[in-house]
Amino acid sequence: MALITTKELFKKAYEGGYAIGAFNINNMEIIQAITEAAAELRSPVILQVSAGARKYAKPAYLMALVEAAMKETGIDVVLHLDHGADFEICKACVDNGFTSVMIDGSHLSFEDNVALTKKVVEYAHAHGVVVEGELGRLAGVEDDVKVAESDAIFTDPAEAERFVELTGVDSLAIAIGTSHGAYKFKTQPKLRFDILEEIGRRLPGFPIVLHGASSVVPEYVDEINACGGKLDGALGVPEDMLRKAASMAVCKINIDSDIRLAMTAAIRRVLKNQPEVFDPRTYLGEAREEVKKMVAHKIKNVLGSEGKL
Numbered sequence: 001m002a003l004i005t006t007k008e009l010f011k012k013a014y015e016g017g018y019a020i021g022a023f024n025i026n027n028m029e030i031i032q033a034i035t036e037a038a039a040e041l042r043s044p045v046i047l048q049v050s051a052g053a054r055k056y057a058k059p060a061y062l063m064a065l066v067e068a069a070m071k072e073t074g075i076d077v078v079l080h081l082d083h084g085a086d087f088e089i090c091k092a093c094v095d096n097g098f099t100s101v102m103i104d105g106s107h108l109s110f111e112d113n114v115a116l117t118k119k120v121v122e123y124a125h126a127h128g129v130v131v132e133g134e135l136g137r138l139a140g141v142e143d144d145v146k147v148a149e150s151d152a153i154f155t156d157p158a159e160a161e162r163f164v165e166l167t168g169v170d171s172l173a174i175a176i177g178t179s180h181g182a183y184k185f186k187t188q189p190k191l192r193f194d195i196l197e198e199i200g201r202r203l204p205g206f207p208i209v210l211h212g213a214s215s216v217v218p219e220y221v222d223e224i225n226a227c228g229g230k231l232d233g234a235l236g237v238p239e240d241m242l243r244k245a246a247s248m249a250v251c252k253i254n255i256d257s258d259i260r261l262a263m264t265a266a267i268r269r270v271l272k273n274q275p276e277v278f279d280p281r282t283y284l285g286e287a288r289e290e291v292k293k294m295v296a297h298k299i300k301n302v303l304g305s306e307g308k309l
């Protein structure tokens, strides 16, 4: 088994009108849950690592766990850096065997974003690694920094076209109304499908990435609140909107918050219903099962990637 790039996966996803799930990994249980679900459903999958994950679990542990998961489940996976902040972290991941990196220059000016992204593309491509860029700015929580809804900037389709031409990126994350974290919309969820459509028209066949794409599964939010948690007004992207995006130019859908919610709901459930439990394997085992169930549901009913491996 091997780590693979997104090149062929995105081509097939674009042509087939489905998307590949990019799930954030932070520990063994999460890695096992995602890869087991993907293997059982014969689905391609992207495992992505944020700077926070590297800090929490240490790169060497994550790499060893991913290798073990591939060996155990018999599937190839993409190992991707999520929200690379600078050239150095992208280079470190390329050098450490990642097959895909994201350089997130979305907070920079267009010119500086192009220059930084181009530099990463040159280095990554020389090493057979693909690159995701970002244009536009999402609201929400990222690396513990909160971007207010008023500071979010939708992606300009004409700029997206120029950005791809100038940088040579392999995929592009865009802002059409999704946001990071569990509080995505104050009222009715709304995405700018007109922007996605126009980008698809200007960049035919080019893979688009949707960040902040958790559904914030209402059943988990309810269960967490019923078991002593406090998630008031948590709201995510409805599944039918994600399916629509996947049928358009979106080939990669990023999911982290739903993993956090699945684990938290399961752990709270066990600790509430079985107060005598103090073996971490009991509640972490149930958390792993819940993440696996959630990922399987996404693959089958939201991403449309079942059987596409």
Ligand code: G3H
Residues within 6 Å of the ligand: 024, 050, 051, 052, 053, 082, 083, 141, 142, 143, 144, 180, 181, 256, 257
């Ligand atoms: O986009 C952000 C991801 O949800 C990763 O979150 O930086 O807390 O690991 P994190």
Ligand code: 13P
Residues within 6 Å of the ligand: 024, 082, 083, 179, 180, 181, 182, 210, 211, 212, 213, 214, 215, 254, 255, 256, 257, 258
């Ligand atoms: P969510 O917070 O919606 O899961 O988004 C995760 C993400 O975009 C990771 O890059």
Ligand code: ZN
Residues within 6 Å of the ligand: 083, 180, 211, 212, 254
């Ligand atoms: Zn993101």
